[in-house]
Amino acid sequence: MRREPGGLYAAPSTIWLTVFFxxxxxIIVAYSFLTPxxxxxxxxxxxxxxxxxxANPTFAKVTLNTILVAIGATAITLLxxxxxxxxxxxxxxxxxxxxxVMIPFWTNFLIRIYAWIAIxxxxxxxxxxxxxxxxxxxxxxxLYNRGAVMLVLVYxxxxxxxxxxxxxxxxxxxxxxxxxxxxxxxxxxxxxRVLLPNVKGxxxxxxxxxxxxxxxxxxxxxxxxxxxxxxxxxxxxxxLTKSRDWPLASAISxxxxxxxxxxxxxxxxANGASTLGGAREAKAEPEPAFGGAR
Amino acid sequence: xxxxxxxxxxxxTIGLVASACGGSSEKLYLFNWIxxxxxxxxxDFSKETGIQVIVDSYASNEEMYNKIxxxxxxYDIVVPSGDYVSxxxxxxxxxxxxxxxxxxxxxxxxxxxARIGFDPGNRYSVPFMMAAAGVSVNRTxxxxxxxxxxxxxxxxxxxxxxxLDDMREVLGAAxxxxxxxxxxxxxxxxxxxxxxxxxxxxxxxxxxxESFAKSFASGEFWVVQGYAENVFIEYPExxxxxxxxxxxxxxxxxxxxxxxxxxxxxNVERAYAFIDYMLRPDVAARVADYLMLPSPNVPARALxxxxxxxxFDDLARGEFKEDLGREALKLYNDAWRRIRVGN
Amino acid sequence: MSRPAARKRxxxxxxxxxxxxxxxxxxxxxxxxxxxxxxxSGAWTGFSxxxxxxxxxDSPQLWRAFGNSAVVAxxxxxxxxVIGTLGAVAVNWYRFRLRKYLRTLTFxxxxxxxxxxxVSLLVFFSGIGLRLSLFTVFVAHVSFNLPFVFLLVLARLxxxxxxxxxxxxxxxxxxxxxxxRVILPISAPGIISGFLTAVxxxxxxxxxxxxxxxxxATTLPLYVYSAIRFGVSPVINALSVVMILGTVxxxxxxxxxxxxxxxx
Numbered sequence: 001m002r003r004e005p006g007g008l009y010a011a012p013s014t015i016w017l018t019v020f021f022x023x024x025x026x027i028i029v030a031y032s033f034l035t036p037x038x039x040x041x042x043x044x045x046x047x048x049x050x051x052x053x054x055a056n057p058t059f060a061k062v063t064l065n066t067i068l069v070a071i072g073a074t075a076i077t078l079l080x081x082x083x084x085x086x087x088x089x090x091x092x093x094x095x096x097x098x099x100x101v102m103i104p105f106w107t108n109f110l111i112r113i114y115a116w117i118a119i120x121x122x123x124x125x126x127x128x129x130x131x132x133x134x135x136x137x138x139x140x141x142x143l144y145n146r147g148a149v150m151l152v153l154v155y156x157x158x159x160x161x162x163x164x165x166x167x168x169x170x171x172x173x174x175x176x177x178x179x180x181x182x183x184x185x186x187x188x189x190x191x192x193r194v195l196l197p198n199v200k201g202x203x204x205x206x207x208x209x210x211x212x213x214x215x216x217x218x219x220x221x222x223x224x225x226x227x228x229x230x231x232x233x234x235x236x237x238x239x240l241t242k243s244r245d246w247p248l249a250s251a252i253s254x255x256x257x258x259x260x261x262x263x264x265x266x267x268x269x270a271n272g273a274s275t276l277g278g279a280r281e282a283k284a285e286p287e288p289a290f291g292g293a294r
Numbered sequence: 295x296x297x298x299x300x301x302x303x304x305x306x307t308i309g310l311v312a313s314a315c316g317g318s319s320e321k322l323y324l325f326n327w328i329x330x331x332x333x334x335x336x337x338d339f340s341k342e343t344g345i346q347v348i349v350d351s352y353a354s355n356e357e358m359y360n361k362i363x364x365x366x367x368x369y370d371i372v373v374p375s376g377d378y379v380s381x382x383x384x385x386x387x388x389x390x391x392x393x394x395x396x397x398x399x400x401x402x403x404x405x406x407x408a409r410i411g412f413d414p415g416n417r418y419s420v421p422f423m424m425a426a427a428g429v430s431v432n433r434t435x436x437x438x439x440x441x442x443x444x445x446x447x448x449x450x451x452x453x454x455x456x457x458l459d460d461m462r463e464v465l466g467a468a469x470x471x472x473x474x475x476x477x478x479x480x481x482x483x484x485x486x487x488x489x490x491x492x493x494x495x496x497x498x499x500x501x502x503x504e505s506f507a508k509s510f511a512s513g514e515f516w517v518v519q520g521y522a523e524n525v526f527i528e529y530p531e532x533x534x535x536x537x538x539x540x541x542x543x544x545x546x547x548x549x550x551x552x553x554x555x556x557x558x559x560x561n562v563e564r565a566y567a568f569i570d571y572m573l574r575p576d577v578a579a580r581v582a583d584y585l586m587l588p589s590p591n592v593p594a595r596a597l598x599x600x601x602x603x604x605x606f607d608d609l610a611r612g613e614f615k616e617d618l619g620r621e622a623l624k625l626y627n628d629a630w631r632r633i634r635v636g637n
Numbered sequence: 638m639s640r641p642a643a644r645k646r647x648x649x650x651x652x653x654x655x656x657x658x659x660x661x662x663x664x665x666x667x668x669x670x671x672x673x674x675x676x677x678s679g680a681w682t683g684f685s686x687x688x689x690x691x692x693x694x695d696s697p698q699l700w701r702a703f704g705n706s707a708v709v710a711x712x713x714x715x716x717x718x719v720i721g722t723l724g725a726v727a728v729n730w731y732r733f734r735l736r737k738y739l740r741t742l743t744f745x746x747x748x749x750x751x752x753x754x755x756v757s758l759l760v761f762f763s764g765i766g767l768r769l770s771l772f773t774v775f776v777a778h779v780s781f782n783l784p785f786v787f788l789l790v791l792a793r794l795x796x797x798x799x800x801x802x803x804x805x806x807x808x809x810x811x812x813x814x815x816x817x818r819v820i821l822p823i824s825a826p827g828i829i830s831g832f833l834t835a836v837x838x839x840x841x842x843x844x845x846x847x848x849x850x851x852x853x854a855t856t857l858p859l860y861v862y863s864a865i866r867f868g869v870s871p872v873i874n875a876l877s878v879v880m881i882l883g884t885v886x887x888x889x890x891x892x893x894x895x896x897x898x899x900x901x
Contacts, residue, residue, distance in 0.1 A: 216750020
């Protein structure tokens with residue numbers, strides 16, 4: 001019997017992620033139960049103050065705002081990304097289309113956000129055009145509100161949603177659609193009853209790739225949001241770097257971590273999906289990602 | 295094929311890492327406000343002395359301080375504002391400075407130095423610039439206002455005004471508008487100030503310390519609380535007369551930014567050389583010209599080619615921000631959090 | 638397959654796609670336009686290439702930041718690719734004690750918002766007394782790159798059966814030979830796309846880097862972020878245009894390179 005090299009191959013990544021990912025999370029857990037230091041850091045006196053602060057209704061508004069923005073922006077992103085992925089998968093020039101979708105990825109996203117400010121501002125391109133066409137009498141305030149935050153978030157995460165959808169739909173056997181049409185299904189019916197159930201893994205991946213970063217968004221609400229667009233990510237950063245309440249920042253981070261992790265696990269279970277990536281959809285017999293039967 | 299590719303990638307990586315770490319020339323690590331010293335001034339220093347200056351930038355005292363305490367303490371020189379100088383002295387983060395080793399130290403305006411309360415006798419800090427955030431108004435869009443903080447009560451300008459995303463500046467403005475000190479520790483006064491800001495808030499587009507100047511220059515914002523140098527550097531030169539920059543009559547928070555040497559700095563000698571260079575009249579004049587600010591360097595004033603946007607007499611109404619201490623800091627933090635979160 | 642018929646029917650998805658591409662490239666067009674604008678502020682005052690001249694002749698700090706970004710991107714992508722590929726091979730084909738643990742662990746960084754990874758790493762580094770520097774940035778980047786490489790390689794490996802390994806063994810190959818001669822070549826497309834994805838993610842990252850950077854370790858996104866405190870200098874617009882062009886070239890040549898490999 002030969003010795004299996006699996007453990008050897010797995011060791012570097014296991015060790016790396018344990019030390020540089022799991023251990024830091026564990027420290028966050030510990031810090032959230034400690035007293036903030038006078039000027040940053042922590043004092044080793046256990047307390048539940050950070051959690052009491054979170055329970056305060058003032059935070060509820062930020063949480064609610066964050067959830068609303070995240071759900072809204074994710075829904076819009078997916079609604080746009082689905083037809084895009086479908087079109088790309090059916091096209092013959094996939095590499096070109098992929099490049100078109102990817103190009104914005106390769107410029108710094110902060111610079112792109114600034115370009116949006118130049119477009120949407122009161123004195124921006126869009127208002128110039130609207131004024132020139134006589135559609136409006138005075139500049140429309142597009143920026144610095146929740147709508148602007150959602151628009152730029154959709155813009156930022158669209159490619160992240162399109163790519164997994166495209167790769168899943170690409171593996172879909174389109175003759176099934178034609179079969180459904182032959183059996184009398186309408187076009188829309190064929191798509192919703194045959195295509196969508198078959199690519200739900202891709203939809204799930206796209207959802208996670210969009211919803212999670214938006215849930216922790218920091219830069220976008222900071223730059224294009226107004227006085228009412230404060231989100232949880234801004235709260236964490238401000239507590240850590242401005243108010244210097246490390247335990248509070250840790251506690252909020254921990255709550256987000258728990259919510260996303262549990263949410264993702266439930267979603268995966270409910271969908272019976274195996275793992276991220278969508279690639280596995282093509283396989284006849286998917287294997288559970290974690291804690292599955294095997 | 296694959297193996298050769300991997301080896302090539304590896305070699306390229308090693309080469310890049312080596313070139314980034316290499317270069318054994320004399321180095322000096324400077325942690326400074328973004329755009330505070332023009333790049334060519336630093337290049338000239340390098341040419342003169344052979345010392346390579348590695349500059350990293352920050353946009354707020356908090357950002358700088360957190361980086362230092364969080365483990366990013368490999369810098370030689372930092373440029374904190376006065377309140378942070380005293381905090382950092384108290385925390386033992388600074389190296390004492392022997393001003394007698396700075397040939398050009400005597401150039402500093404004694405009147406400006408005399409106002410310093412955060413580091414009496416300048417044992418840890420060497421003044422660089424003294425300034426304050428004020429209010430800039432676009433005259434072509436706004437009229438019939440007073441030089442007062444009350445301009446932020448104008449609901450007809452809603453959607454066109456911003457204040458800084460800076461707790462001390464905004465609460466300081468509110469405290470001043472009520473006639474209190476910008477360092478007032480009284481809970482009742484802080485609460486009153488919070489209500490003032492809550493009253494202003496519906497008229498503000500946002501709290502912004504990062505890009506207000508650009509948006510002000512493009513005509514997007516008409517009234518902004520902010521630093522004169524940001525606004526004027528961004529505003530097209532030909533139209534600068536359109537800008538009315540003022541310090542409100544009620545007074546305002548102000549600051550002195552100073553060079554400090556971090557405790558444990560490896561390149562103390564070079565740090566002295568750099569600070570002394572910055573105190574040289576011709577260099578100080580170049581910096582002040584660039585920022586369009588008054589210089590605390592007396593001989594530099596005669597060498598300046600640009601008229602500063604205000605002079606030291608205008609700062610007479612200002613009050614230095616000081617370290618608040620633990621209790622008051624918590625009250626300020628809580629008030630600011632309530633304002634930001636919006637309850 | 639009846640591609641032509643399919644194309645005719647997808648007019649709705651086509652218009653959405655075209656609209657999306659316009660939406661995605663709109664900011665880039667604005668950038669290109671601005672990079673040739675003579676004036677510093679928004680209004681168009683005339684055509685000029687002065688920002689490009691300044692970019693290449695008079696922006697030492699920007700290029701230093703660019704150099705840092707390049708070093709971190711290549712080094713972290715390389716390490717993540719080596720480690721992640723081995724991990725994927727192990728998970729896909731071998732049984733070992735911590736298999737489930739590793740799968741979950743590679744999954745988790747992807748489902749956490751960046752800010753949390755940044756905050757936790759900062760707290761961790763400061764807790765163990767590790768000085769913040771380009772090295773800590775490198776460590777952080779490997780941590781968030783690794784899962785992507787892992788998944789991309791895994792997706793590729795899943796297209797192959799274990800019998801391919803057995804065949805190699807039956808022919809007398811050692812584990813090392815199997816890895817180098819069989820497994821690596823078949824997973825090459827996954828490895829290459831993993832590496833490129835890692836480079837991209839690393840070059841783009843702002844939030845995590847912001848928390849873990851130290852003296853002399855300013856990366857390009859951080860430089861850009863601090864530069865925008867005074868509003869974007871048109872030099873940065875010029876840089877973006879150069880980067881877009883470089884990217885298009887790189888993508889193009891990688892594609893041809895892959896074709897070349899495939900043809901061999």
